[in-house]
Amino acid sequence: MPLMRAAVTAVFAGFLCLSATAGPVDQDRLDQRLTRLADQNGIVGLAVAVIEDGEISFARGYGVTQLGGDPVTADTVFRWASLSKGVASSMVAKLAAEEQVSMSDTVAKFNTSLRLPGGGHTHATLENVLSHMVGIVPNAYDTTLEDGRDPATIRTSLGRLKAVCPVGECHTYQNVAFDAVTEVVEETSGRSYADMVERYIFEPLGMGQASFGRQKLQESLSWARPYRRRNTTSPPQLRSVKNAYYNVPAAGGVNGSILDLARFARAQMGLAPEVFDADTLADLHTPRVYTRREQSGMSRRYGGHLRDARYALGWRVYKYGEAGHRVVGHRGAVDGYRSLILFDPERDSGVVALWNSNLRTPVGIQFEVMDMIYDLPEKDWLQLDSE
Numbered sequence: 281m282p283l284m285r286a287a288v289t290a291v292f293a294g295f296l297c298l299s300a301t302a303g304p305v306d307q308d309r310l311d312q313r314l315t316r317l318a319d320q321n322g323i324v325g326l327a328v329a330v331i332e333d334g335e336i337s338f339a340r341g342y343g344v345t346q347l348g349g350d351p352v353t354a355d356t357v358f359r360w361a362s363l364s365k366g367v368a369s370s371m372v373a374k375l376a377a378e379e380q381v382s383m384s385d386t387v388a389k390f391n392t393s394l395r396l397p398g399g400g401h402t403h404a405t406l407e408n409v410l411s412h413m414v415g416i417v418p419n420a421y422d423t424t425l426e427d428g429r430d431p432a433t434i435r436t437s438l439g440r441l442k443a444v445c446p447v448g449e450c451h452t453y454q455n456v457a458f459d460a461v462t463e464v465v466e467e468t469s470g471r472s473y474a475d476m477v478e479r480y481i482f483e484p485l486g487m488g489q490a491s492f493g494r495q496k497l498q499e500s501l502s503w504a505r506p507y508r509r510r511n512t513t514s515p516p517q518l519r520s521v522k523n524a525y526y527n528v529p530a531a532g533g534v535n536g537s538i539l540d541l542a543r544f545a546r547a548q549m550g551l552a553p554e555v556f557d558a559d560t561l562a563d564l565h566t567p568r569v570y571t572r573r574e575q576s577g578m579s580r581r582y583g584g585h586l587r588d589a590r591y592a593l594g595w596r597v598y599k600y601g602e603a604g605h606r607v608v609g610h611r612g613a614v615d616g617y618r619s620l621i622l623f624d625p626e627r628d629s630g631v632v633a634l635w636n637s638n639l640r641t642p643v644g645i646q647f648e649v650m651d652m653i654y655d656l657p658e659k660d661w662l663q664l665d666s667e
Contacts, residue, residue, distance in 0.1 A: 506616020
């Protein structure tokens, strides 16, 4: 059953308003901004939800599931891409809370296919894997995964790479290596990874549209097709739904609606303590390493609005704005889909967004909403008024 304290007050044209109390987010202005954004070339479909003071105050779809198709609604299913990593770390944390595993357990304790240079897998811990501190080149063998090779075979071949740093001493973002936690969950539980996540996370949180795999995506009553533009002036082109990152479910296998994502965000704020207790969330969101590459990208694109970029367990942690508010989030991208989540766990407030194109502009949604939450001056983060 959905864990929401507010009643539904309006449902129309894909719009869902769930908060009975006005908050700092100007919903009319946000809706106008998102409507304009959805009219841009390159945007096909978009869904956005806002959480204010613990309530899902806004959830709306924009555009269409496919060109010439049905409108996107709050129940339209998208791929979550790398937001799946926060789901995976939360699943492992649930097992740790039940003392079935420990974050300090080595990968070698489990029957995983992961091998690391110089026998690094014999001392790499689950914490190292979930924080991308396994000492190999970033995104190792992602292209091989995309070419259709079996991920377990690829994980074994990682041991033949040259180490870029000792295990636990630097952050190098991974997908194939990260998915070793799928094998850990399955060995520990005796169940499939998808079944465990559904039982422990999706069902208790009322994430009714959330699932794993291409078949489940395409069986959804409303699902967004993937699109991609070749350049800034070309129209979006329909893509096929590719299976590669579904084969690494912990790294990129989740599907879900914007309401599913908003419910998951609430739980990460501590608003579903029967699912994630305070100690579990503290462990998940405690930074393990400074991410220089991420900080450089944030500074270049957004002028340092997000600072001190660090990585926790499947989550990024930043300081927001000049006041340095602590925020937690992540972004994701697979061919034809993008996603984001950003929230302030102290204020029980944040924003989530899903869209079915490769356009980067909607990343600015997180700043437009969080600036409202912090009562900061308006800025054209969506580049709607730029000449």
